[in-house]
Amino acid sequence: MAASVSFYQNHSCDILLCKDCNLSLHVDYAIPPTPAANTILRSGHMPSDMERQSILRTIETMEDCDNELEKQLAALDTQRKQLEQARSTISSALIVQKAYLTPIRRLPLEILSNVMAWACEGEIDLAVRVCPPLALSAVCKTWRGASEYPADLYLIDSARSVGAVEDFVWIKNRPLPLLRKLGGTVRHLELAVESGVFEGFSSLRCVVISNEQNRNAIPALPWGQLEVLDTRLCSNAYALQVLQQCHQLRSWNHTVLRIEPGLWAPPSLVRLKHLRVINIHIPFNSVRNPLQHLITPALESLSVVWENGARYPFATRAIPAFVARSSCTLCRLELSAPFFIDYDCLLALRDVRTLHLKGSDYAPINQPFIDRLITGDLFPLLETLELSGNLTFSNDSIRELVRVRESAECTLQQITLDFTEHDIARHGPYRDVVNGLREVPPVYVRS
DSSP states (O other): OOOOOOOOEEEEEEEEEEETTTTEEEEEEEOOGGGGOOOOOHHOOOOOOOHHHHHHHHHHHHHHHHHHHHHHHHHHHHHHHHHHHHHHHHHHHHHHHHHHGGGEEEEEEEHHHHHHHHHHSSEEEEEOOOOOOHHHHHHHHHHHHHHHOOTEEOOOTTTTEEEESGGGGGTTTSOOOOOOOOEEEHHHHHHHHHHHHTTTTTTTOOEEEHHHHHHOOOOOOOGOOEEEEEEEEOHHHHHHHHTTTTTTOOEEEEEOOOOOOOOOOSSSSSSSSTTEEEEEEEOOTTOGGGGGGGEOOOOOOOEEEEOOOOHHHHHHHHHHHHHHHHTTOEEEEEEEEEEEOOHHHTTTTTTTTTEOOOSSSSOBBBBBHHHHHHTTTSSSTOOOEEEEEBBBBBBHHHHHHHHHHHHTTOOOOOEEEEEOOOOHHHHOEEEEEEEEHTSTTEEEEEE
């Protein structure tokens, strides 16, 4: 290399490229002094013609070295990628080879299905591109069988991830298990149907549908084969229109839309002869109850919950008429904060074994109610009783209820009392109440 100007320091090194043939690369470079010691920059000195030529020759030599280093790095990078690719191939092969011997292949499908359920963390959104069940079911026949085993594992909740029919296309021809549960908004369920990737939903048994936007369209799903329906944030009118098509329904959960449409045409009575379970959640400002349009002769469990307590008697009044019209044998009843308690209706429910009742400001759970339980006029077959909310009965009446029922050989198996809204003037100090009632064997006081 040509002699550098005085404010450069010349350096060189040899880089070994091959240990076998001792091939090396010689590198020359000139290092300028540090900024603090660089007099040419600090003094504003402009290089002379001779110094300029020397600098140019130094630059040319260093650029040649830089180009050669780049070539060597490119060659080494190619070799590195080849080595990484070979290693990746071997790693993949090792996984398969070891899978042949893994003990998990000898586990029953029931256990593998539980493993998959834990890995998937509950409900599965098949509309997203990273879906654990699809990935696992593509591993082998064993995992594919495990993915099909749990009947209630799969759910499409496409409300956040799907905006068009094309968003479902990527699922097509994937090892999709038999789909039994489907969920989403009205619009997204329409898109799922239009995509055609689920081939008619022949195994579908449960639908979770929400209609907060109050759309009129009903997705073209096989409603007639459903066993479970969950209408979330749907108007009563929309839910009833869907129910008219669900001839095999066994269970219905319904959350009423907070703001119902002003005008609606109620359908004629909907008869669901196989329906056994109804759970309804009604907002406090609702004046309607879908039960006024239903007949369910096989109903066994009824739960009606008013959010923060009912404000209008009409929504509560629909229950006695519904029970009388259906002539069903109710075994479980839950009424949470109704506007009033219809004793004539309750007297007719002789087969109830489980009762959950929450008193409201309008309808507290009072002493006459407990007295009727003591005499056996109400619910003679009762086994499980849960009382909460506005409780105005005396503490001693619970002890009397337990004693009388036991002597009449219709013993209560469990009584749960929730004194969250405890009235110290009526019941006495809270701790005394809790400790006193906990001495009664079947009584559990929630504190």
